[in-house]
Amino acid sequence: MSTVSFLRPERRRSRTAEDADGATDALGAxxxxxxxxxxQAFEALYDAVAGPxxxxxxxxxxxxxxxxxxTQEVMVEVWRQAPRYEAARGSARGWVLTVAHRRAVDRVRSAQASTDREDKVAARDTDRAFDVVAEEVEHRLEAEQVRRSLDVxxxxQRESVELAYYGGYTHRQVAEILGIPLGTVKTRLRDGLIRLRDEMGVVA
Structure with a gap:
């Protein structure tokens, strides 16, 4: 298709009610x-139907x-799909306006689908961000609670627990650092953890 001068809808010529019926056959032609x-026929058709x-x-x-x-998209589609028009199935005007309505509804559905996708992505990202923040806060609160509970x-006991669980030392290394038997370290850790559990209200 070579370049066709597409006119804006508002430049369409007016049509009176008296010649509307006669125009039906003309549009079909x-x-x-x-x-x-x-x-040239397309330009004339455009002038006649772009407004409606x-x-x-x-x-x-x-x-x-x-x-x-x-409207521009509809008229391009009319140009491309004109060979599919069948006069026996309805008027040319009705066929064109059906194309227009379908194209407009498609635009609405496309816009809604795009909005729905964006909303789902935003909701998923929000949920993920909330989960991350909630988990981080929970961990920090637990760590703070443990630190406060060490005072009991x-x-x-506190010395052994801090070396083993905050310092990252093994039980044997704790024993060597403190210069006490391994069994004593294990006893202090066991008793200390029991007291921590009771202080924090953890059910065994």
Whole structure:
């Protein structure tokens, strides 16, 4: 298809009610010529139906800018699909306006689908961020609670627990650092952890 001068919908010529019926046959003839690639016929068809197409689209989209864009898309589709028009199944005007309504509804559905996808992504990201923050806060609170609970231990118990669980030393290394038997370290750790459990209200 060579370049065709697409006119804006608002530049359409007016049509009176008296010649509307006669225009039906004329539109059909134009559409048949368009189907054969007649560009002049397409320009005439555009002048005749662009206004009604814009009106149908605007009622669906309720947005003038989008409606103008979709009107152009409809007229391009009419040019491409003209050979598929069958006069026996309805008027040329009805066929064109059906194309317009379908295209407008498709635009609404596409926009809604895009919005739904964005909402789902946003909700998923929000949930993930909340889970991460909640887990981090929980860990920090637990760590703080443990640090506060260490005050209930004896100095010897606290020393062993801090070396083993905060210093990362093995029981044997703790024994070597403190210069006490391994069994004593294990006893202090056991008693210290029991007291921590009781202080923190942890059910065994």
């Amino acid at each position: 134009l559409l048949r010529r368009v189907a054969r690639g007649d560009e 197409v814009y009106g149908v689209v605007l009622r669906v989209l309720r947005d003038p800018a989008q409606s103008e864009e979709v 231990l004896t100095d010897l």
